[in-house]
Amino acid sequence: MSFFCRLAAWGVILVGLGVVAPRAVPPANAQTQTGTISRIEVVGNQRIEAGTVISYLTVRPGDRFDPQRLNDSLKALVNTGLFADVAFQTRGSVLVIAVEENPIINRIRFDGNDKLDNDELQEEAQLRPRQVFTRAKVRADVQRMLEIYRAKGHFAAIIEPKIVSLSQNRVDLVYEISEGPKSKVRRINFIGNKAFSDGELRGEMVSVEARWWKLFTSFDTYDPDRLAFDASELRGFYQDQGYADFRLISQVSELTPDRKDFIVTFVVDEGEIYTFGNIEVESEIRDINPQLFRGFLNIREGGTFSASGISNSVDNLTNAAGVLGFAFVNIAVDQTRNREDRTIDVKFTVESAPRVYVERIDVRGNVRTLDRVIRREMRLSEGDAFNLSKQERSRQRIQQLGFFREVEIEQLPGSQNDRIVLDVSVQEEATGSVSLSAAFSSFAAFSFQFGLQQRNFLGKGQNLAFNFSISALSTNTSISFTEPWLFGRELRGGFDIFRTDINNTVRGVRISAFEQTSYGLTLRAGLPLTEYVGLGVNYTIRSDDITPRTTGDAVFNLLLNQQSGDFLTSQLGYNLVYNTLNHPIRPTRGTRATFSQNFAGLGGDITRLTTRFDYDRFTPLWYGFVFRLGLEGGFVEGLGQPVRTQDAFFIGGPRIRGFDNSGIGPRELLVDDDGTVLDSSRQFPLGGNAFYLGTAELFLPLGEGARELGVQASAFADVGSLWDTDFEEFATTQQQLNALNFADSSQPRLAVGFGVSWESPFGPFRIDLAWPILKQENVDNTQTLQFNVGTSF
Numbered sequence: 001m002s003f004f005c006r007l008a009a010w011g012v013i014l015v016g017l018g019v020v021a022p023r024a025v026p027p028a029n030a031q032t033q034t035g036t037i038s039r040i041e042v043v044g045n046q047r048i049e050a051g052t053v054i055s056y057l058t059v060r061p062g063d064r065f066d067p068q069r070l071n072d073s074l075k076a077l078v079n080t081g082l083f084a085d086v087a088f089q090t091r092g093s094v095l096v097i098a099v100e101e102n103p104i105i106n107r108i109r110f111d112g113n114d115k116l117d118n119d120e121l122q123e124e125a126q127l128r129p130r131q132v133f134t135r136a137k138v139r140a141d142v143q144r145m146l147e148i149y150r151a152k153g154h155f156a157a158i159i160e161p162k163i164v165s166l167s168q169n170r171v172d173l174v175y176e177i178s179e180g181p182k183s184k185v186r187r188i189n190f191i192g193n194k195a196f197s198d199g200e201l202r203g204e205m206v207s208v209e210a211r212w213w214k215l216f217t218s219f220d221t222y223d224p225d226r227l228a229f230d231a232s233e234l235r236g237f238y239q240d241q242g243y244a245d246f247r248l249i250s251q252v253s254e255l256t257p258d259r260k261d262f263i264v265t266f267v268v269d270e271g272e273i274y275t276f277g278n279i280e281v282e283s284e285i286r287d288i289n290p291q292l293f294r295g296f297l298n299i300r301e302g303g304t305f306s307a308s309g310i311s312n313s314v315d316n317l318t319n320a321a322g323v324l325g326f327a328f329v330n331i332a333v334d335q336t337r338n339r340e341d342r343t344i345d346v347k348f349t350v351e352s353a354p355r356v357y358v359e360r361i362d363v364r365g366n367v368r369t370l371d372r373v374i375r376r377e378m379r380l381s382e383g384d385a386f387n388l389s390k391q392e393r394s395r396q397r398i399q400q401l402g403f404f405r406e407v408e409i410e411q412l413p414g415s416q417n418d419r420i421v422l423d424v425s426v427q428e429e430a431t432g433s434v435s436l437s438a439a440f441s442s443f444a445a446f447s448f449q450f451g452l453q454q455r456n457f458l459g460k461g462q463n464l465a466f467n468f469s470i471s472a473l474s475t476n477t478s479i480s481f482t483e484p485w486l487f488g489r490e491l492r493g494g495f496d497i498f499r500t501d502i503n504n505t506v507r508g509v510r511i512s513a514f515e516q517t518s519y520g521l522t523l524r525a526g527l528p529l530t531e532y533v534g535l536g537v538n539y540t541i542r543s544d545d546i547t548p549r550t551t552g553d554a555v556f557n558l559l560l561n562q563q564s565g566d567f568l569t570s571q572l573g574y575n576l577v578y579n580t581l582n583h584p585i586r587p588t589r590g591t592r593a594t595f596s597q598n599f600a601g602l603g604g605d606i607t608r609l610t611t612r613f614d615y616d617r618f619t620p621l622w623y624g625f626v627f628r629l630g631l632e633g634g635f636v637e638g639l640g641q642p643v644r645t646q647d648a649f650f651i652g653g654p655r656i657r658g659f660d661n662s663g664i665g666p667r668e669l670l671v672d673d674d675g676t677v678l679d680s681s682r683q684f685p686l687g688g689n690a691f692y693l694g695t696a697e698l699f700l701p702l703g704e705g706a707r708e709l710g711v712q713a714s715a716f717a718d719v720g721s722l723w724d725t726d727f728e729e730f731a732t733t734q735q736q737l738n739a740l741n742f743a744d745s746s747q748p749r750l751a752v753g754f755g756v757s758w759e760s761p762f763g764p765f766r767i768d769l770a771w772p773i774l775k776q777e778n779v780d781n782t783q784t785l786q787f788n789v790g791t792s793f
Contacts, residue, residue: 037061038093045099081134103133106170112177121145133171153221156180156259183222184210186261192268204237205230222262239307245271274305277343284352296320305344322388327411327420329353356386359419365426369403373461386420402584403456405429431456474502492526517545533578540571544646569606573598588626591617607639624701632693642726648687651722653783658751658770663781665722666744693720715754721746750774
């Protein structure tokens with residue numbers, strides 16, 4: 001076969017492969033077929049230099065017309081993607097390369113896309129404006145964009161590329177997109193299951209069947225990755241029920257004829273139920289008694305076989321060895337299956353490992369927070385023998401600072417086998433906050449609160465806060481500062497400066513015939529007694545200036561006659577705190593209990609003793625639910641004098657939701673001699689000497705998506721009461737006595753409701769809806785809706 005016949009044959013083959021469409025090759029004489037190439041000429045090129053084209057060839061002037069090398073040259077030019085057509089021609093001994101360049105992309109446009117924006121699609125595509133257009137790259141980009149749609153559940157999506165020709169060999173590339181509906185899981189079938197029903201198996205899966213009432217879930221969308229996870233969940237479920245031989249034979253996903261949904265079918269082979277036979281624990285480490293380690297096992301002889309029970313036992317043994325100082329211990333598990341009696345013998349071996357010491361502690365991820373703030377919370381120091389429980393406690397203490405979203409401590413090998421490096425990785429979160437809250441009630445009308453706080457001031461772990469609130473009743477201002485490590489020791493110190501102005505006017509009507517101005521200073525100090533118990537002491541000096549105002553109803557105002565004047569309070573107090581919460585702001589586990597007493601009488605005009613107790617416990621439940629139980633109580637006793645309103649307790653929202661601020665408890669009301677209320681709108685909270693509060697709150701799991709958005713919801717029930725006053729000692733008439741004793745009862749108040757919080761991009765937002773179930777009519781001030789909004793920095 002002649003050279004050019006072979007060349008034409010190769011061209012036909014390449015055309016059939018869709019690679020190139022070569023031009024016709026004119027006939028040539030035998031001398032040219034067997035001669036040498038004298039010159040190479042390139043024609044048809046516009047943008048690409050002839051030298052660039054020739055550089056891709058495997059032949060050069062002076063070479064013979066070798067069909068194989070010419071074929072390699074042709075393929076090399078085609079593979080560059082620069083040309084829409086390539087043809088080899090001859091003119092005597094001159095090799096002519098005729099090329100047709102691929103156009104340049106002028107613009108890329110997407111039409112019909114709603115679920116994905118242009119940036120998402122463009123990011124996935126490889127072609128860009130001013131690049132060379134090739135059909136192969138377009139097909140690859142279409143496939144990549146379809147994968148994105150399928151990942152989002154749009155398996156019926158269609159993308160058709162269109163080309164708009166322009167001058168100067170340019171084109172506009174337009175992707176016409178038909179997204180189609182999201183593909184759902186219409187049905188989940190099981191074949192081969194006998195021990196468990198289809199419904200029970202579906203309950204173990206994350207994916208759910210699509211139904212019209214499932215409006216707030218995305219788990220009914222078809223997702224191959226999620227179904228792969230479901231397959232592993234099914235396998236784990238069966239193996240935890242004793243089916244050690246369980247096999248998932250196949251998993252088939254079929255697109256329905258309308259191309260809208262999928263039908264998923266799992267074919268399973270359950271096998272037989274196994275129980276645990278002999279269980280042994282051996283140790284290659286001399287300091288570990290294997291018999292003592294048996295207490296850490298989660299399985300027992302004769303119990304139903306459980307794969308998770310074995311893995312949990314391995315974790316427990318690893319942690320127990322870590323507590324003894326063996327960081328990199330390996331637990332080998334040997335399972336012997338006895339098919340005759342369907343038992344499985346398990347042998348745990350604690351393999352040999354050296355006791356290790358902390359060589360170095362590395363801290364990373366902290367941008368604002370100083371290293372020393374993190375390191376001082378570590379319960380392990382460089383050079384200490386490693387202890388896993390101390391490592392976990394260190395992680396918990398760093399998390400309790402409230403400065404970090406995530407805290408991880410990883411064990412890395414040191415420079416020697418008996419050395420370990422602790423890598424502390426933190427992910428900082430906003431510790432500064434600006435909070436705004438507003439509320440409206442029938443009693444106090446509109447109230448507003450503004451707060452500015454930095455919990456990690458200058459990255460030193462210091463707390464600096466400013467709070468301001470104003471309502472129709474009062475104005476409060478305070479500034480606080482806390483240094484957690486005073487003088488470089490684990491000694492907490494701080495102060496509070498405060499001022500309160502009370503005018504007792506609502507909607508232009510004075511509800512009590514006095515005004516009050518209070519200001520003062522509190523000094524605080526604290527130190528740890530044990531790892532979880534701390535002691536705090538405080539001293540407060542406060543001045544109260546109470547000014548009476550003459551009104552027509554002065555006879556009904558106790559405070560006008562007995563509590564006006566200037567008073568100085570000098571108070572010393574202490575508190576004991578037990579705290580095992582895993583996070584100071586968003587705890588999900590642990591307990592915090594506080595007992596405190598304050599004695600006023602170290603000089604000044606007031607003598608009294610105030611006692612309080614607070615208790616909060618957070619318990620994680622199944623499926624992501626978290627239950628909170630809160631209890632609070634207190635009692636104040638005057639020592640040789642009655643307790644004034646300023647020193648009494650006041651209870652209301654938000655401590656007992658559903659009621660206004662100071663919305664429950666004894667009131668001063670306008671009544672007649674027999675105790676009948678003459679005007680319920682004219683009332684003033686007097687406070688009480690004793691109170692109790694209780695809260696039961698259930699935090700609801702809203703799914704991974706809500707957790708990533710910072711959305712949290714809870715249902716709650718709040719109960720409480722406030723009672724017991726000393727004001728009857730001030731009454732001079734039966735009418736005054738009736739007014740002062742009205743609503744002085746320990747009758748419980750109860751409210752139920754739900755709340756939603758959102759860590760929005762604009763700051764934290766919370767709204768609570770609560771409905772009082774038990775209340776004292778014509779006395780308590782209720783508040784159904786309360787919202788708070790703020791921002792963090």
